Amino acid sequence: KAGVTQTPRYLIKTRGQQVTLSCSPISGHRSVSWYQQTPGQGLQFLFEYFSETQRNKGNFPGRFSGRQFSNSRSEMNVSTLELGDSALYLCASSLYSGEQFFGPGTRLTVL
Amino acid sequence: KQEVTQIPAALSVPEGENLVLNCSFTDSAIYNLQWFRQDPGKGLTSLLLIQSSQREQTSGRLNASLDKSSGRSTLYIAASQPGDSATYLCAGAPRRAGGTSYGKLTFGQGTILTVHP
Numbered sequence: 001k002a003g004v005t006q007t008p009r010y011l012i013k014t015r016g017q018q019v020t021l022s023c024s025p026i027s028g029h030r031s032v033s034w035y036q037q038t039p040g041q042g043l044q045f046l047f048e049y050f051s052e053t054q055r056n057k058g059n060f061p062g063r064f065s066g067r068q069f070s071n072s073r074s075e076m077n078v079s080t081l082e083l084g085d086s087a088l089y090l091c092a093s094s095l096y097s098g099e100q101f102f103g104p105g106t107r108l109t110v111l
Numbered sequence: 112k113q114e115v116t117q118i119p120a121a122l123s124v125p126e127g128e129n130l131v132l133n134c135s136f137t138d139s140a141i142y143n144l145q146w147f148r149q150d151p152g153k154g155l156t157s158l159l160l161i162q163s164s165q166r167e168q169t170s171g172r173l174n175a176s177l178d179k180s181s182g183r184s185t186l187y188i189a190a191s192q193p194g195d196s197a198t199y200l201c202a203g204a205p206r207r208a209g210g211t212s213y214g215k216l217t218f219g220q221g222t223i224l225t226v227h228p
Contacts, residue, residue: 048214
């Protein structure tokens with residue numbers, strides 16, 4: 001069974017740009033969650049989607065948004081990038097929000 | 112608001128030692144508790160999941176326990192090996208209506224484990 005995949009694996013953007021990250025969950029998993037990991041703040045929850053509906057949202061500004069498609073694939077978008085958005089972005093999938101399985105992450109660098 | 116604390120922040124041991132990593136949480140209304148390992152620059156690998164009705168889980172040399180009344184979980188690693196060197200993270204998920212947990216994990220800051228040959 002294939003694991004969670006994330007694309008792209010690495011991104012370099014400049015301040016003010018926007019970026020879209022993609023996550024494909026494990027086949028059959030309907031819940032997808034996104035997390036931001038930085039050295040200073042650790043792992044912080046961004047949002048969770050289940051059956052195309054956002055079920056939970058973390059404490060991030062409105063520049064961070066996401067969506068989920070009917071095949072459970074999910075995207076997150078960050079608009080007007082800031083230097084502080086540089087981080088490892090991880091997505092996780094689960095079956096009915098039980099054990100969560102993480103992808104390898106997308107490393108975003110904002111210059 | 113759930114807060115998760117992990118002690119110690121870093122641990123260095125010789126190969127073969129048995130060791131215990133600690134995780135404490137402030138909100139006892141936790142539904143699942145999950146332990147992960149993370150290698151540098153990589154994603155998280157799930158080690159053990161302890162669900163609400165369980166008190167412990169075992170996988171190979173790993174054993175994790177959960178005591179919701181005291182707000183604590185421990186991860187026991189037996190006969191440590193250099194390949195166990197990684198950051199270990201615990202994370203709790205809150206309960207939602209219907210009995211299943213939200214896919215919203217609150218993470219501790221992790222314990223950096225180094226096992227010397």
